[in-house]
Amino acid sequence: xxxxxxxxxxxxxxxxxxxxxxxxxxxxxxxxxxxxxxxxxxxxxxxxxxxxxxxxxxxxxxxxxxxxxxxxxxxxxxxxxxxxxxxxxxxxxxxxxxxxxxxxxxxxxxxxxxxxxxxxxxxxxxxxxxxxxxxxxxxxxxxxxxxxxxxxxxxxxxxxxxxxxxxxxxxxxxxxxxxxxxxxxxxxxxxxxxxxxxxxxxxxxxxxxxxxxxxxxxxxxxxxxxxxxxxxxxxxxxxxxxxxxxxxxxxxxxxxxxx
Amino acid sequence: xxxxxxxxxxxxxxxxxxxxxxxxxxxxxxxxxxxxxxxxxxxxxxxxxxxxxxxxxxxxxxxxxxxxxxxxxxxxxxxxxxxxxxxxxxxxxxxxxxxxxxxxxxxxxxxxxxxxxxxxxxxxxxxxxxxxxxxxxxxxxxxxxxxxxxxxxxxxxxxxxxxxxxxxxxxxxxxxxxxxxxxxxxxxxxxxxxxxxxxxxxxxxxxxxxxxxxxxxxxxxxxxx
Numbered sequence: 001x002x003x004x005x006x007x008x009x010x011x012x013x014x015x016x017x018x019x020x021x022x023x024x025x026x027x028x029x030x031x032x033x034x035x036x037x038x039x040x041x042x043x044x045x046x047x048x049x050x051x052x053x054x055x056x057x058x059x060x061x062x063x064x065x066x067x068x069x070x071x072x073x074x075x076x077x078x079x080x081x082x083x084x085x086x087x088x089x090x091x092x093x094x095x096x097x098x099x100x101x102x103x104x105x106x107x108x109x110x111x112x113x114x115x116x117x118x119x120x121x122x123x124x125x126x127x128x129x130x131x132x133x134x135x136x137x138x139x140x141x142x143x144x145x146x147x148x149x150x151x152x153x154x155x156x157x158x159x160x161x162x163x164x165x166x167x168x169x170x171x172x173x174x175x176x177x178x179x180x181x182x183x184x185x186x187x188x189x190x191x192x193x194x195x196x197x198x199x200x201x202x203x204x205x206x207x208x209x210x211x212x213x214x215x216x217x218x219x220x221x222x223x224x225x226x227x228x229x230x231x232x233x234x235x236x237x238x239x240x241x242x243x244x245x246x247x248x249x250x251x252x253x254x255x256x257x258x259x
Numbered sequence: 260x261x262x263x264x265x266x267x268x269x270x271x272x273x274x275x276x277x278x279x280x281x282x283x284x285x286x287x288x289x290x291x292x293x294x295x296x297x298x299x300x301x302x303x304x305x306x307x308x309x310x311x312x313x314x315x316x317x318x319x320x321x322x323x324x325x326x327x328x329x330x331x332x333x334x335x336x337x338x339x340x341x342x343x344x345x346x347x348x349x350x351x352x353x354x355x356x357x358x359x360x361x362x363x364x365x366x367x368x369x370x371x372x373x374x375x376x377x378x379x380x381x382x383x384x385x386x387x388x389x390x391x392x393x394x395x396x397x398x399x400x401x402x403x404x405x406x407x408x409x410x411x412x413x414x415x416x417x418x419x420x421x422x423x424x425x426x427x428x429x430x431x432x433x434x435x436x437x438x439x440x441x442x443x444x445x446x447x448x449x450x451x452x453x454x455x456x457x458x459x460x461x462x463x464x465x466x467x468x469x470x471x472x473x474x475x476x477x478x479x480x481x482x483x484x
Binding site: 107 | 382386392393
């Protein structure tokens with residue numbers, strides 16, 4: 001599904017990604033954890049080419065992109081690659097001048113050139129799926145942070161991407177709003193969607209992740225099942241990092257779905 | 260003040276009202292509206308060029324704004340009307356004023372547009388790109404609609420200022436509101452009265468524009484809450 005190799009990215013003198021190799025299988029949920037500044041966001045941004053990697057290759061769903069061969073990527077190539085990926089941002093980045101429904105169908109109408117009737121039908125179904133069917137005509141400013149983020153998810157899903165990327169989707173939310181977003185994400189994994197999620201929600205990582213990678217200083221320094229990472233990682237830095245989350249104050253997704 | 264003098268002032272006042280109004284309707288308003296309409300179109304192009312990563316677009320745009328903002332519009336107007344004829348380019352007064360006002364206004368409006376476009380979060384571009392939009396599509400569907408709303412209030416006050424600046428037309432012989440006032444002041448020797456009447460007309464129109472601007476501000480300043 002997604003294979004990246006030797007991905008490197010610098011901003012000025014700072015090398016943020018220092019040779020990332022990763023293979024993500026279809027339907028797998030990969031959780032990316034690590035301290036701030038470890039390169040999680042940059043990795044996700046490189047995965048949908050919002051940042052152009054300096055060197056390395058990315059292969060997604062049969063489309064191969066090589067970087068650093070001197071040739072500048074043509075905008076057309078970038079656009080067709082980006083359509084295969086969906087992105088959910090930390091600060092939702094909904095379009096404030098459009099309603100919830102219009103946000104969701106924007107890509108269908110502008111990029112996929114669907115007619116409005118079909119787009120609206122599909123958009124309403126997606127809003128219902130994220131539990132916001134009744135909010136189609138609300139503007140983002142009229143919704144709570146959790147609702148905004150769920151609309152962000154619906155907007156990304158509308159394009160039927162091969163992979164869905166989440167860049168700390170709950171970090172900007174009030175604690176009581178985190179659960180509703182995680183629940184929608186959990187539902188997606190159950191449906192077989194391929195997700196890559198950068199997050200600090202360790203309970204979510206443990207329960208929902210098929211695989212957890214630990215990033216530090218621009219490299220993947222540990223990689224394995226949640227059981228391995230949270231249970232018996234031999235990596236001292238991983239244990240140190242995780243010990244900060246062992247306060248137990250987090251929301252558990254399974255508790256939420258039970259309610 | 261003697262009664263004779265008062266009567267004369269009253270007489271001049273009454274007889275000046277209609278010609279001044281005509282000057283406004285025939286020149287001041289058309290000059291302002293046409294110049295502003297044209298300047299908005301040019302301003303958008305200049306603003307976009309000024310935001311471009313390509314230096315062959317950005318530098319000319321910045322140069323233009325620098326030159327135009329750094330020189331008085333009266334000087335620009337005189338260069339076009341009195342200077343260009345010595346190079347064989349003779350333009351009638353009306354288009355001269357339209358050109359001068361447009362050139363100047365486009366520079367100021369482009370700065371308003373450039374700064375509002377820049378003030379939008381970078382994430383809005385990224386959100387558009389992440390859906391697979393082209394840069395032009397993001398601009399047209401995401402950025403410009405938001406920028407337009409934000410820039411309506413400052414562009415409104417820019418128009419009010421342009422409306423008053425159009426009085427420079429009188430200095431290149433046009434009988435606009437101020438031009439007519441000047442003529443009548445000269446022939447009646449009542450400058451104080453005439454210029455106060457002219458000021459009253461400007462104030463009246465600008466007051467109306469200010470009210471309209473506030474309405475627009477309320478309508479577009481926020482996202483339908």
